[in-house]
Amino acid sequence: MDCRPRFSIHSKYNGYPYLQSPTDWPLCTMCGNLMPLVFQLNLSEIPSIRPENALIQYFECVTRDLAGSTCELGYPKNNSSLVRKVKITVPPIQVPVDFSSLFSVEDSFSKLMLKKISLEHKIVGWQPFDDYPSLVDVNAKMEYLTAYIGEDALDFLWENLEVLEKIENKHCSSEDKLFGYPHWSQTECYPKKMSEEIELLYQINGFVTSARSSIAFRDGERGMFFQTDDLKDIVFTTG
Ligand SMILES: [Zn+2]
CATH class of the missing domain: 2.30.320.10 (YwqG-like)
Structure with a gap:
């Protein structure tokens, strides 16, 4: 090249x-x-x-x-x-x-x-290629949501988002893009x-x-x- x-x-x-x-x-x-x-x-x-x-x-x-x-x-x-x-x-x-x-x-x-x-x-x-928001971004949004849904519900969502990301392979690319x-x-x-x-x-x-x-x-x-x-x-x- x-x-x-x-x-x-x-x-x-x-x-x-x-x-x-x-x-x-x-x-x-x-x-x-x-x-x-x-x-x-x-x-x-x-x-x-x-x-x-x-x-x-x-x-x-x-x-x-x-x-x-x-x-x-x-x-x-x-x-x-x-x-x-x-x-x-x-x-x-x-x-x-x-x-x-x-x-x-x-x-x-x-x-x-x-x-x-x-x-x-x-x-x-x-x-x-398909790209998705990282969990860091989701987390930042969730902090904002805590006031509305409470910490327990937030934990539940958080854990399941991680699972969902793994199952569906919807990840945020770390490559140049x-x-x-x-x-x-x-x-x-x-x-x-x-x-x-x-x-x-x-x-x-x-x-x-x-x-x-x-x-x-x-x-x-x-x-x-x-x-x-x-x-x-x-x-x-x-x-
Ligand atoms: Zn210089």
Whole structure:
């Protein structure tokens, strides 16, 4: 498979982003270094009732100091990451890239990261499958119900939901996916700043659980892109 990075409009992991101008590649506001592209989703290539000639791009700083600390610990990395929606207006601009300058330490982790961010994994198609809310989501809703039905009834429901999930194999996929339901690793972490109804746009595994991914999310958890119904507002979170 050809993994050479290209400045293109395709949906992909890592590699080079679509840029509209030579200064369009975002820099980390903490260290000033280039933030590698983690993920790019072309909204005209996805199965949607409202395809758009636009991209979702997610960038994250990979710079570490000599002690191995990243620019900004933990999520949300408001100053060392960026999620943005970009309209495709002009052919992709190409700029010179030297990812190796991002790594001042020549250890095996830096070498691995350099390889990861340099190899582009293009998304060539989509396969439909059934997806269901995770028990974490159901649990969150049940807390809300406790006031109405009491704790005993809630326990009964909870146990039977687990059984139902096992019997019917209606599980929430932990794989990378477009749409569906978030697979939270512990508790739900829906972004709070979005006031409107939101839906999962894309779930991405970190490099602990995915061969494609270039970024390790907290404790090997997942990254989630959430969207409002009209795709105006996109938020990235982990959980
Ligand atoms: Zn940085």
